[in-house]
Amino acid sequence: MSKKLNFLESSFCKAFRPPQLNLRIIKPSSMAVFAFVLFALFIVFAGVIYDLIVEPPSIGVEYGFGNERPVTILKGRLNSQYIFEGIDGALFYLLGSIGLILIDQALTKERREKYGKIMFYTGVGLFACSFIIIIFFIKLKVPGYLKR
Numbered sequence: 001m002s003k004k005l006n007f008l009e010s011s012f013c014k015a016f017r018p019p020q021l022n023l024r025i026i027k028p029s030s031m032a033v034f035a036f037v038l039f040a041l042f043i044v045f046a047g048v049i050y051d052l053i054v055e056p057p058s059i060g061v062e063y064g065f066g067n068e069r070p071v072t073i074l075k076g077r078l079n080s081q082y083i084f085e086g087i088d089g090a091l092f093y094l095l096g097s098i099g100l101i102l103i104d105q106a107l108t109k110e111r112r113e114k115y116g117k118i119m120f121y122t123g124v125g126l127f128a129c130s131f132i133i134i135i136f137f138i139k140l141k142v143p144g145y146l147k148r
Contacts, residue, residue, distance in 0.1 A: 038094065046090035051083050058083040073140045089137060092130040099126030 060071045072084040102123030106116045
């Protein structure tokens with residue numbers, strides 16, 4: 001049986017000779033891969049798949065005392081969102097992640113001398129601001145959150 005397969009394989013390769021191509025494999029840099037992963041996480045955290053399936057409005061309207069005002073956070077409903085709410089939440093998650101990356105990079109030996117302090121304090125500031133704003137968003141979404 002193997003002789004028949006070898007004969008078929010050799011006759012097939014003689015009849016259909018594949019072209020000799022000199023293809024180079026493109027290897028992306030580590031920063032390009034990191035940027036792609038960060039962008040993919042932003043898309044997932046923003047809830048783009050939810051937005052495509054459910055098609056919620058981009059912002060809402062709150063009525064009060066005869067006037068309307070725009071709202072970007074759907075208060076009191078944990079299982080639904082406006083489009084801008086998802087983008088805002090993903091943006092602050094992304095800023096917190098970048099803050100943690102800056103803190104990590106500031107503590108390496110190469111960066112400690114020149115820009116270590118600036119990177120460290122910028123990272124701490126980004127992380128702290130994003131943490132505070134995300135907790136504020138959660139308190140708006142879930143009334144009574146973190147209250148005793």
